[in-house]
Amino acid sequence: MDPDYALFVRIVEAGSLSAAARALNISPAMASKRLARLEARLGVRLIQRTTRRLAPTDAGERFHADVAAILRAVAAAEARAAGVRDEPAGVLRVSAPTSFGRLHIAPRLHDFLRAAPRVELELNLTDAPVDLIAERVDVAVRIAAEIAPGLVAHRLGSNRxxxxxxxxxxxxxxxxxxxxxxxxxxxxxxxxxxxxxxxxxxxxxxxxxxxxxxxxxxxxxxxxxxxxxxxxxxxxxxxxxxxxxxxxxxVLPDWTGPSALAIHAVHPRAPTVPAAVTAFIAFLRDACATAPWNRD
Missing domain, CATH: 3.40.190.10 (Periplasmic binding protein-like II)
Known part of the structure; x- marks a missing residue:
């Protein structure tokens, strides 16, 4: 695969050309030259440059999602071919509703981090809708009756x-x-x-x-x-x-919210699911499995 693709993914995820250059052990000038070469070859602006930070354009967001998925698939394939255990590692971006995250994720995060020491966890708690692709979220907790077609859902429990x-x-x-x-x-x-x-x-x-x-x-x-x-x-x-x-x-206990609502862990549909995503979903399942509120 073109090494400029890996450089582009690093730039987007670091939000900094110099940080990406350091990670790849090249000079910022060389990183800038290679990014310009990639944009010229594709004929589209991928990165919007500001005085403080670099951010992907709309085309860059789409290209990043595609290329990042390909790079993860290649890394997983290489690991399987070499017989290397697929250990959870790297940056893992998680989104969850504020109350749920504070009450049922944060108190047990130490267990996950101890079991997956190579994972760099980023936890964002928000009650606003999150676009997993646009915001580069790996796993999200969703409370809903239906899940969008582009996402894979894992049921965590009921939502009475x-x-x-x-x-x-x-x-x-x-x-x-x-x-x-x-x-x-x-x-x-x-x-x-x-x-x-x-x-x-x-x-x-x-x-x-x-x-x-x-x-x-x-x-x-x-x-x-x-x-x-x-x-x-x-x-x-x-x-x-x-x-x-x-x-x-x-109050009025005979009336309840819709029984179809459930709590899910979701992630973008991709050919290969990173080990960190699989491990975090297993952690969420364990956290919810014995909770008193999760008894049907």
Missing amino acids: RLLCAAPAYLAEYGAPHALRDLATHRLLAADGQWPWRLERGRRRQAVDARSHVRTNSSEIVRELALAGVGIALRSLWDVGDALAEGRLVP
Whole structure:
């Protein structure tokens, strides 16, 4: 394979031409010359140069995704041919929802890092949608009923959701006895989480409203519910402990979130899956397998 391809991948992943040059033991001037030669041969600008950082253009993003996958496949093929054990190694970029990552990934990361010492982990927690290809994410945790065709999904567990509130809130405002009663209550949800979709047996019902407190953070919604501000629709993995301790209590327990929702680990579809990705998904499965909230 053209060595300029490996140089280009290094530049994109380092965000710096000089850092890529150091990694390949060449001068920055030589790296710049080879990048210009590659762009001239392809007839397209791959890297947008700024005063502080290099960033791939749209064409560069697509080219990087293709070339990086090819390089990983070649490395894996060489290792298999040489009889080398495919050990997890290299940079591993992981994305997960904020609350899930803080509660169920971060506390156990030491186990993964100890088992895979050659992995350089980058963990990004966000509730915003993440484009795995554009943002070069290797593994993401997704809570969804369906997964996009370009991704491979590994089910980690159920995602049971229920309405809940603090005892103090119910003592002050009373408990709703039917879904229609929610219209007179203070409801809590993060931006983008309306409408609530609820089900009871075969019945389906959407509840649309405005959050009593507007926020872009699902974690803030949880804290507001615990503080007695209103009623929230929360996942058991998020509020299971609070329910068990009585700090939150179920509201209209016959109505729950859609049963089709599940927690998945996903990665881009590729001919060869890096060992670090496989190892991290196994770690996630272990972390979720015995959790109380994951009991169907």
